[in-house]
Amino acid sequence: MEIDGVEVAFSEGETILEVAQRHEKEIPTLCYDPRLEPFGGCRLCIVELEGARNPVASCTTKTTEGMVVRTATDTIEAYRKTLLEMVVSENREVDVSPLRGYAASELADLRDKYAVNGTRMTGAKSGANKTDENPFILRDYELCISCYRCVRVCAEQEGDHAINVMNRGFHTQITTEFDGLLKDSACTFCGQCIQTCPTGALADKKALRAADEIGDAIPDKTRTICPYCGVGCSVDILTQDEKIVGIHPAMDGPANQGALCVKGQFAYDFVHHSDRLKTPLVRGDDGDLHEATWEDALDKAAEGFRKVNAEHGRHSIYGIASGRAPSEAAYMMQKFIRVGFGTNYIDNCSRA
Known part of the structure; x- marks a missing residue:
């Protein structure tokens, strides 16, 4: 097939968008997530297909031999700009904090690329916020563009079907069963809907607590492995001034491919908690805990292990590693029990 005058190869079943992306052709999208079944809702990915009466959505159109595709003609770019103007006109705001979610700035980036100022088209704003008592997910549907990525990732990736679509046209809304609270639905608070949302309509409440503190600063990202279980999910820790302000799943993580559980996504407050x-601390003869040096504390712990082992035998000692500790600490913990005492009495708090 031919894309923008260049002959390229493709595999059976690939879409025009997939082939174009592999050959580094920029085609804008808003409803597309490579982990999900193509939807073709936003129409930003339209391209000219020789022989077709109208432009086609590249994310849903399968490639065939002999296709001739043009991805960025003046007409196509004008269509895209008009579509963006209509989308932006319905939203309360476009510039949102990067702490809202992994993809939260996609609409803002496209608006800047196509120089859309949001003033040519005006009118009513669609969407209504949901006041939810859950501590994790902000549902700011005044920023929703009905791309349905949240609904689809919940169904296709998680299998939860916790959220769905109600009504049609301008009155379309994302909702739970019977339009109730998210915490009363089948939601497991994995946060996948947050991380796929391209406008920030769904946001990480915990991360947003730090939004005022960091202002316009871009948080640093550090790639690591979530320690909460043995799956080995890759995560990007967002930090500002050596303080964790949020977690993003790694979309290219070999074990998780953008997925996380509620602990991997939201359970990081303990790192900087005041408690x-x-x-x-070492318990003294008076029964109270007193501050001590690491040397004194380790000597005290070693003395206790030796005493119990001598009096009751090796099977009287059992180790439980913490899911909040790094993976290296879990490795050392099992070595300590297995090599130090010759037993397999070792477990991890997050195994269940």
Whole structure:
């Protein structure tokens, strides 16, 4: 097939968009997520197909031998700009904090690329916010563009079907069963809907607490592995001034491909919590805990292990590693039990 005058190869079943992306052709999308079945709703990915009466959606059109495709003609780019103007005109705002979610700035980036100012088309705003008591997910549907990525990722990737679509046209809304609270639905608070939303209509409530603190600063990203279980999900830790302000799943993570559970997505407050111990505590003869040096604390712990082992045998000692500790700490913990005491009495708190 031919794309923009260049002959390219394709595999059976591939779409025009997939082939174009593989050959580094920029085709804008808003409703597209490579992990989901193509939807063709936003129409931003339209291209000219020789022999076709009208432009076609590249995300849903399968490639065939001899196709001749043009991805960025003046007419196509004008269509895209008009579509973006209509989308932007319905939203309360387009510029949102990057802490809202992984894809939250996609609409803003396209608006800037096509120099859409949002003033040529005006009118009523669609969408209504949902006041939800859950601590994790903000549902700001005044920013929703009905791309349905949240609905589709919940159904196709998670299999939860916790959210769906109600009404049609301008009155389309994303909703739960009987339009109730998210916490009363089948939602597992994995956060996948947040991370696929291209406008920030769904947002990470916990991360947004730090939005005012960091302002326009772009948080640093550090790739690591979630320690909460043995799956090995890849995550990007967002930090500002050495403080964790949010978590993004790694879309290219080999084990998770953008998916996380509720713990991997939201359970990071303990790292900087005011109750977290900063020095070892050792119980004295008076029965109270007192601050101690690491040397004294480790000597005290070693003495206790030796005493129990001598009096009751190796099977009296059992280790439980913490899912909040790094993976290296879990490895050392099992070595300590298996090599140090010759037993397999070791488990992890997050195994269940």
